[in-house]
Amino acid sequence: MSKDVLVVKDLNMHYETLSGDVSAVKNVSFTVKEGESFGLVGESGCGKTSVAMSLLQLQADNAKISSGSIKLDGLEMVGMSESELREVRWDGISIVFQGAMNAWNPVIKVGEQIREAIREHYPDNTKVENTEKIASLFKMVGLDSSIMDRFPHELSGGMKQRAVIALALSCDPKLVIADEPTTALDVVIQDQILKEIKKVQELLGLSLIYISHDIAVIAEMTDKMAVMYAGSIVEKGPTSEIFANPQHSYTQSLLASTPSVVGDKVKLNSLEGEPPSLINQIDGCSFAPRCPNRTTTCHPELDMELVEVGPEHFVDICSANRN
Amino acid sequence: MLEYIIRRTFQMTIVFFLFLIFSYLLFNAIPGNAFSSLLLNPNLPPDAYQRVLEIYGLDKPLFERTQMYIVNFFKGDFGYSYKYFPKTPIELIAERLPRTLMLFSIVNIVAFYTGFFIGKVLAWRRGSKAETWITVTSVFSYTVFYPWFALMMLWVFGYKLGWLPIGKFLFPEKWYDAPFDSDVVFTSMIKFTVVVSVIQFIAYLVTRGIESLSLRRNLRFGSLLAIFIGSYFYWNNGEALIQKPYASDIAYHMILPVMVVTVVAFAGTALLTRTTMMEVLKEDYILTARAKGISQKRIRDRHAARTALLPVVTSFIFTIVTIIDGSVLTEQIFSWPGMGQLLLQSVLEEDIPVAMATFSFVGVFALIAHLLADVSYSYLDPRIRIKSQG
Numbered sequence: 267m268s269k270d271v272l273v274v275k276d277l278n279m280h281y282e283t284l285s286g287d288v289s290a291v292k293n294v295s296f297t298v299k300e301g302e303s304f305g306l307v308g309e310s311g312c313g314k315t316s317v318a319m320s321l322l323q324l325q326a327d328n329a330k331i332s333s334g335s336i337k338l339d340g341l342e343m344v345g346m347s348e349s350e351l352r353e354v355r356w357d358g359i360s361i362v363f364q365g366a367m368n369a370w371n372p373v374i375k376v377g378e379q380i381r382e383a384i385r386e387h388y389p390d391n392t393k394v395e396n397t398e399k400i401a402s403l404f405k406m407v408g409l410d411s412s413i414m415d416r417f418p419h420e421l422s423g424g425m426k427q428r429a430v431i432a433l434a435l436s437c438d439p440k441l442v443i444a445d446e447p448t449t450a451l452d453v454v455i456q457d458q459i460l461k462e463i464k465k466v467q468e469l470l471g472l473s474l475i476y477i478s479h480d481i482a483v484i485a486e487m488t489d490k491m492a493v494m495y496a497g498s499i500v501e502k503g504p505t506s507e508i509f510a511n512p513q514h515s516y517t518q519s520l521l522a523s524t525p526s527v528v529g530d531k532v533k534l535n536s537l538e539g540e541p542p543s544l545i546n547q548i549d550g551c552s553f554a555p556r557c558p559n560r561t562t563t564c565h566p567e568l569d570m571e572l573v574e575v576g577p578e579h580f581v582d583i584c585s586a587n588r589n
Numbered sequence: 590m591l592e593y594i595i596r597r598t599f600q601m602t603i604v605f606f607l608f609l610i611f612s613y614l615l616f617n618a619i620p621g622n623a624f625s626s627l628l629l630n631p632n633l634p635p636d637a638y639q640r641v642l643e644i645y646g647l648d649k650p651l652f653e654r655t656q657m658y659i660v661n662f663f664k665g666d667f668g669y670s671y672k673y674f675p676k677t678p679i680e681l682i683a684e685r686l687p688r689t690l691m692l693f694s695i696v697n698i699v700a701f702y703t704g705f706f707i708g709k710v711l712a713w714r715r716g717s718k719a720e721t722w723i724t725v726t727s728v729f730s731y732t733v734f735y736p737w738f739a740l741m742m743l744w745v746f747g748y749k750l751g752w753l754p755i756g757k758f759l760f761p762e763k764w765y766d767a768p769f770d771s772d773v774v775f776t777s778m779i780k781f782t783v784v785v786s787v788i789q790f791i792a793y794l795v796t797r798g799i800e801s802l803s804l805r806r807n808l809r810f811g812s813l814l815a816i817f818i819g820s821y822f823y824w825n826n827g828e829a830l831i832q833k834p835y836a837s838d839i840a841y842h843m844i845l846p847v848m849v850v851t852v853v854a855f856a857g858t859a860l861l862t863r864t865t866m867m868e869v870l871k872e873d874y875i876l877t878a879r880a881k882g883i884s885q886k887r888i889r890d891r892h893a894a895r896t897a898l899l900p901v902v903t904s905f906i907f908t909i910v911t912i913i914d915g916s917v918l919t920e921q922i923f924s925w926p927g928m929g930q931l932l933l934q935s936v937l938e939e940d941i942p943v944a945m946a947t948f949s950f951v952g953v954f955a956l957i958a959h960l961l962a963d964v965s966y967s968y969l970d971p972r973i974r975i976k977s978q979g
């Protein structure tokens with residue numbers, strides 16, 4: 267049994283806004299083991315990126331982690347000082363951001379931007395060592411080492427995204443967060459990048475958190491997954507188990523809204539309505555107003571709580587009771 | 590790039606040619622001429638005025654004069670000053686230029702750096718109390734009526750407190766038995782400043798390639814220390830030792846104008862830097878830089894301020910011409926006899942050769958400054974490519 271790299275327990279994060287607190291992350295708990303890839307899936311605005319930002323504590327100034335714990339290799343990260351956090355960032359947890367197009371500073375050469383990160387965490391490295399390191403990273407993600415001396419605007423979107431992956435790996439992090447890394451790319455490049463990430467992850471034995479709204483990508487990429495809705499995890503477990511046997515109504519709706527390539531043409535099921543505004547305190551099941559499977563035996567008034575329904579397969583109490 | 594510079598130089602020559610013709614015609618459009626006052630002198634014979642005009646060629650038609658002036662200009666002959674006859678405009682400029690150059694290069698550098706530094710700190714500390722107050726102060730000094738402000742400062746520091754001299758660039762009584770002209774001192778002060786900046790710049794370039802940040806910082810600090818020690822020895826040995834009391838006299842007179850112009854001029858740069866940098870701070874690459882664990886100061890300076898530099902430099906280029914023409918207002922208020930005063934006097938006295946020479950000098954400098962600005966853009970923002978066409 268490999269050890270736990272990241273343990274998140276009862277994480278709560280809210281944004282302080284003029285019209286009240288917005289709870290973006292509610293009682294989120296999950297564990298990522300060494301070499302494992304973990305998927306977070308959900309609609310836009312359900313708190314996936316907020317979770318990612320909380321892990322690195324890069325959230326906006328008005329965001330506050332109110333309670334919970336984030337342990338990286340047993341090291342508690344909530345409540346760390348800025349200088350301690352700086353050491354964990356990139357060296358412990360690195361991140362591939364949503365828009366790779368804008369992740370590069372336009373006026374600094376790509377190689378220099380990677381070098382900068384290595385320099386920060388390995389100050390004793392020589393210039394030659396760093397150059398070799400970057401060249402080997404570039405080779406790993408399928409880029410020519412001459413790209414080091416290019417400016418970001420001279421690269422294509424796919425090249426930039428590959429370089430971002432090289433950047434994320436530059437300090438040998440324990441955990442890489444990929445926050446919708448392929449959203450801005452076309453399908454062909456998307457597929458290449460996904461393969462690249464998977465290859466690198468297997469090669470280096472990385473722990474990976476993959477965040478996406480695309481449940482098909484999650485299926486391809488991850489060993490375990492969690493489905494988020496309105497800031498909470500509503501179902502989590504091994505990816506294969508969840509796909510074979512989705513328990514929560516929201517997971518079922520997500521799966522039903524994905525077209526299948528094989529078989530007859532069927533009308534896709536889409537879900538009515540929008541996720542609830544998180545500014546109001548939601549009691550009980552947050553999915554109840556949109557739930558297509560609501561029956562009289564449902565207990566939407568029960569507070570959200572994950573219960574085990576299978577081996578390592580947890581689901582929200584509301585759906586668990588019904589099935 | 591080279592082709593671009595050559596093409597621009599060619600364009601600039603045409604612009605300069607037009608500039609010469611139009612300024613010459615404009616100066617001649619001023620009613621009367623430099624010798625009109627001779628007509629009023631009852632002791633002169635009646636044909637004296639006419640003879641003087643003939644000597645200076647002012648009796649010829651305007652078209653012929655313009656043609657002659659332009660031809661002579663490109664031969665390097667700028668004529669003689671009407672008012673200080675045996676002196677040529679070049680001699681007058683050579684006397685005035687070092688004074689202006691010294692004062693206004695310091696003013697520009699100080700104002701730009703203060704403005705840029707304050708601007709980036711303001712953007713970084715967005716929303717704090719200090720930010721609000723400094724922004725309000727900057728807006729005040731940006732909009733204040735400059736001559737009034739300068740006079741108030743003169744009144745406070747020169748008259749009420751008596752700390753600083755009220756005008757001029759030296760105390761004449763100190764210079765009675767000076768073994769040299771003030772220009773000599775000015776020139777050696779300028780040389781000193783240039784050498785120091787070049788050393789500092791070279792030190793920056795050399796240390797840029799060093800991988801270890803702490804070593805880089807220490808070396809830069811060391812170079813600064815070396816410059817301080819070096820300047821101490823320079824000013825206490827040989828010729829510089831004799832010049833030292835005079836140089837410090839001039840430096841003492843520079844304090845108030847530098848301070849006043851900085852207070853007025855920094856605000857524009859600061860507010861512009863603040864605005865552009867706030868835009869940059871929203872960019873994703875700032876978040877990436879933070880995620881990389883880079884220090885706040887480095888993100889501020891290296892990622893945010895560096896990217897926000899372009900519009901700031903553009904606005905700076907427009908003020909840089911004051912290094913040469915020395916802002917007529919400032920020189921007038923602080924009675925600093927530099928290029929600005931020469932410009933004003935020669936125009937008022939219709940000393941056309943001097944006015945033309947001074948104006949062309951400023952014009953050439955402005956054109957070159959703009960060319961340098963355009964070339965520097967491609968360094969400041971690599972996305973800007975200088976194309977041979979277009």
